[in-house]
Amino acid sequence: MADACDTAMIRVWDPLIRIGHWVLVAGFATAYLTEGEPQWLHSFAGYAVAVTVAIRFLWGFVGPRRARFSDFVTGPARVLSYLRDLATGRAERHVGHSPAGGGMTVALLFALALTALSGMATLAVEEGQGPLAGIVTAQSLPAWMAEEEDAYERGEHGEGGEAFAEIHEFAANATLLLILLHLVGVICASRTHGENLARSMITGRKRAEG
């Protein structure tokens, strides 16, 4: 029986998903831990995250079946009922993303994109550097934020810089929170179904359905 399980493996995650996943892990960890300094390393890691997320969004429309958003994006009702079942150990096994895994995938991609874009905006406003230089300026801030900005010390970050830096820091921490939930989800689902989902993200293979 064990042999049958071992041999009945199918390819689920294509190389782009897998390499992209581990680039995101390394890029986020490096960017988070460097906290902006040294700037070349921080930006390099952040750009790696941004490019990977952009490619993953496109792959979600043109990639193979398990990579497509249409394969795993469901409504909140299905996500909630899956989470309820997971809590009671009765969750149905999914070969691709589960409803909660699919929701987390979309949430992580948006949170990572917001973090990287707000970082580029901070760099553009503070230093006039990076891909958003000249596109995002202190004047891009909505009026209510610009007023808040007056409450900060303008000297340290330049006009507008502090507000973007605050957004960037908030986005980075919100993403970290999602990542922690993501890890809890991966561990719970792995235990419920007696399989190592993290290993599948390396090998790309999972036990066949049934």
Ligand code: HEM
């Ligand atoms: C910076 C940390 C991390 C980020 C940003 C992240 C992000 C993501 C994203 C975006 C996906 C969706 C994959 C796709 O469809 O393209 C995913 C799936 C997955 N990640 Fe992570 N991840 C992180 C850390 C980890 C770690 C440390 C592990 C292993 C312990 C892990 C295990 C998995 C697994 C198993 C899946 C597939 C979930 C499923 O079976 O539905 N992740 N992750």
Ligand code: HEM
């Ligand atoms: C998605 C990955 C990224 C993560 C997780 C991340 C995380 C962080 C964190 C935690 C800080 C320290 C915040 C604080 O305590 O003030 C920071 C600062 C900074 N980041 Fe990022 N970052 C990312 C991407 C980027 C990118 C792509 C850029 C620009 C190209 C960038 C530019 C900056 C700058 C200029 C600062 C200094 C802000 C200040 O003056 O306080 N970041 N980042």
